[in-house]
Amino acid sequence: MGSLFSAFIHPELRDIVARNKMSFLDTLLFYVVHFVDKLGLWHRLPVILGLAYLGFRRHLHQSYNLVGVGGSKGHEYDTQDFPYRTAAGNYNDPDDNTVGSQGTFFGRNMSPSTSPYGLMDPNPTVVATKLLARKDYIDNGKQFNVIAASWIQFMIHDWVDHLEETNQVEISAPEEVVNQCPLKSFRFFKTKPVPTGSSDVKTGYLNTRTPWWDGSAIYGNNKSGMTRVRTFKDGKLKVSEDGLLEVDEKGIPVSGDVKNVWAGLSALQALFVKEHNAVCDMLKKNYPHLDDEELYRHARLVTAAVIAKVHTIDWTIELLKTDTLLAGMRINWYGIMGKKFKDTFGHVFGSLFSGFVGLDKPEDHGVSYSLTEEFVSVYRMHALLPEELVLRDIKSATASKDKIPPLLKEVPMKEMIGKKGSQNLSKIGLEQIMVSMGHQSSGAISIWNYPSWMRDLVPQDANGEDRPDLVDMPSLEIYRDREREVARYNEFRRNLLLIPISKWEDLTDDKEVIKALREVYGSDVEKLDLLVGLSAEKKIKGFAISETAFVIFLLMASRRLEADRFLTANFNAETYTKKGLEWVNTTESLKNVIDRHFPDTTRKWMSSSSAFSVWDAPPNQKNWIPLYLRPAT
Numbered sequence: 001m002g003s004l005f006s007a008f009i010h011p012e013l014r015d016i017v018a019r020n021k022m023s024f025l026d027t028l029l030f031y032v033v034h035f036v037d038k039l040g041l042w043h044r045l046p047v048i049l050g051l052a053y054l055g056f057r058r059h060l061h062q063s064y065n066l067v068g069v070g071g072s073k074g075h076e077y078d079t080q081d082f083p084y085r086t087a088a089g090n091y092n093d094p095d096d097n098t099v100g101s102q103g104t105f106f107g108r109n110m111s112p113s114t115s116p117y118g119l120m121d122p123n124p125t126v127v128a129t130k131l132l133a134r135k136d137y138i139d140n141g142k143q144f145n146v147i148a149a150s151w152i153q154f155m156i157h158d159w160v161d162h163l164e165e166t167n168q169v170e171i172s173a174p175e176e177v178v179n180q181c182p183l184k185s186f187r188f189f190k191t192k193p194v195p196t197g198s199s200d201v202k203t204g205y206l207n208t209r210t211p212w213w214d215g216s217a218i219y220g221n222n223k224s225g226m227t228r229v230r231t232f233k234d235g236k237l238k239v240s241e242d243g244l245l246e247v248d249e250k251g252i253p254v255s256g257d258v259k260n261v262w263a264g265l266s267a268l269q270a271l272f273v274k275e276h277n278a279v280c281d282m283l284k285k286n287y288p289h290l291d292d293e294e295l296y297r298h299a300r301l302v303t304a305a306v307i308a309k310v311h312t313i314d315w316t317i318e319l320l321k322t323d324t325l326l327a328g329m330r331i332n333w334y335g336i337m338g339k340k341f342k343d344t345f346g347h348v349f350g351s352l353f354s355g356f357v358g359l360d361k362p363e364d365h366g367v368s369y370s371l372t373e374e375f376v377s378v379y380r381m382h383a384l385l386p387e388e389l390v391l392r393d394i395k396s397a398t399a400s401k402d403k404i405p406p407l408l409k410e411v412p413m414k415e416m417i418g419k420k421g422s423q424n425l426s427k428i429g430l431e432q433i434m435v436s437m438g439h440q441s442s443g444a445i446s447i448w449n450y451p452s453w454m455r456d457l458v459p460q461d462a463n464g465e466d467r468p469d470l471v472d473m474p475s476l477e478i479y480r481d482r483e484r485e486v487a488r489y490n491e492f493r494r495n496l497l498l499i500p501i502s503k504w505e506d507l508t509d510d511k512e513v514i515k516a517l518r519e520v521y522g523s524d525v526e527k528l529d530l531l532v533g534l535s536a537e538k539k540i541k542g543f544a545i546s547e548t549a550f551v552i553f554l555l556m557a558s559r560r561l562e563a564d565r566f567l568t569a570n571f572n573a574e575t576y577t578k579k580g581l582e583w584v585n586t587t588e589s590l591k592n593v594i595d596r597h598f599p600d601t602t603r604k605w606m607s608s609s610s611a612f613s614v615w616d617a618p619p620n621q622k623n624w625i626p627l628y629l630r631p632a633t
């Protein structure tokens with residue numbers, strides 16, 4: 001494109017455009033996107049124009065922000081031989097049976113950081129103490145509740161975790177902050193670097209969970225994990241009589257993933273075990289000839305798709321509460337013609353019209369599916385967690401007009417994690433914890449809002465056993481991003497074609513925050529750690545996360561759907577069974593799932609439209625203007 005146009009591009013983005021060797025059309029799209037960015041305009045546009053912007057932006061990221069790590073390791077196969085989700089996530093991608101299986105490389109959304117700063121520059125404990133540690137609890141108002149916080153941990157435990165080394169590192173707090181650090185020093189295992197055998201990204205890291213949206217947080221990530229959770233009768237999973245997860249002789253829950261669990265996560269695992277078992281009952285009734293294995297396989301497909309759907313058209317639209325995102329997420333699932341059209345005519349005219357789900361074949365945009373380092377980094381959302389769980393009394397109270405159950409007690413979060421958390425959960429019960437979490441606002445993703453109790457946390461290993469070394473989580477998270485060569489904030493933005501900041505005032509209007517940023521990073525905005533930048537960034541109205549994090553979501557949320565054979569080519573009655581597919585197609589929200597297992601609970605205790613907003617929030621008002629014709633929210 002001529003020099004006339006390039007003069008208008010932010011100087012630091014010119015290099016990125018040149019490095020990416022963009023095609024003519026893409027350069028044009030980039031100009032449009034960049035022009036809108038310069039005016040800070042996209043989220044203020046009417047829905048239809050906002051959607052066009054997001055479509056252009058996503059297209060650019062699909063072309064320039066998918067970096068494969070490690071290359072192809074597997075082989076082609078006949079997909080008909082594997083009409084089910086395997087225990088370790090292999091045999092999903094038709095071209096390579098290993099793609100997305102346990103132990104494969106994390107991909108990247110950009111090259112590893114070129115930052116000149118060292119691993120300890122500045123010391124992670126200084127960053128954590130001065131910029132992350134919670135001062136006064138900031139919550140999310142009525143928008144997002146503690147179920148929503150637990151939900152995203154439930155998803156993280158489905159998607160990602162890094163393989164560690166066996167040798168440890170130690171971080172010590174320097175004198176300037178040591179008095180404010182509950183741990184003067186702490187030890188942890190390094191992330192294990194593995195040679196990729198490729199010349200572009202030479203070292204990579206392995207994902208110990210299956211990155212597909214396959215419900216591995218309840219089904220396990222390999223054969224032994226799967227065997228542990230199954231009853232091998234009628235396809236069902238183990239669940240205890242009180243409806244919670246079974247607990248083994250060591251006091252550890254029996255579930256697909258038990259690392260760093262707390263009661264909120266175990267509750268969601270239990271709820272979806274119940275969902276799986278209910279699907280098994282339904283299938284057995286309709287298809288009495290199916291054996292245990294067949295029932296298990298179909299029920300897993302159905303339950304995993306329900307989870308993916310709840311996340312896409314319920315959780316995400318509460319996280320990013322604007323009409324444009326409401327439209328965008330529904331388009332991802334149903335297409336622009338909407339649910340009624342798709343229910344009537346099936347998947348026709350491609351993804352724009354009918355959504356990703358049910359596409360003829362999976363689409364990976366030329367890069368084998370994986371989740372990425374940058375994806376993990378933007379999901380560092382521990383600030384969502386409160387200091388205490390506020391327990392509500394649902395037994396003695398009768399339903400009040402405002403549907404708010406009386407407060408029972410506040411339980412410190414430390415009492416709700418690990419084995420102690422399991423014991424406490426068994427006293428509380430599934431229904432009570434769901435209602436309690438439903439009525440409690442989650443923490444806001446903001447500076448100075450990292451849970452205090454996580455500064456001396458007892459982590460659990462993959463077997464659910466307490467680790468001997470306590471960790472300072474916010475410091476550890478700063479170290480992790482640097483260790484895995486994830487770009488720092490400004491480089492991250494540039495690589496996502498977002499306008500970088502040139503001074504602290506570009507990041508935030510808060511003078512106190514700017515003062516603290518200067519104290520830690522001086523005037524060097526390039527040094528700013530990603531997690532701090534994501535927490536400090538001015539937010540778009542209605543967004544509970546930063547715009548920078550959102551751009552990774554925009555790319556990866558679609559990818560999780562469109563790259564998966566079981567949500568595209570095999571999302572059909574033959575693979576799921578007719579009744580199984582109907583189950584997915586008639587479940588629209590977490591509320592539907594809760595209602596199925598606790599028929600009275602939401603009627604009695606929930607006023608809000610979504611189970612992810614605080615339950616006493618007023619329901620969404622009917623808006624008579626058709627969604628696509630609405631002005632900006």
Ligand code: HEM
Binds near residue numbers: 150156262381385
């Ligand atoms: C009580 C609840 C939770 C506890 C006890 C917990 C604890 C932990 C621990 C100990 C780690 C490993 C740190 C390391 O060695 O690098 C971790 C990683 C992580 N957690 Fe949490 N967490 C909780 C909830 C959440 C929530 C609500 C989110 C929200 C998205 C979340 C997202 C993550 C992510 C993205 C990682 C990085 C995974 C990786 O390195 O691959 N966690 N968490």
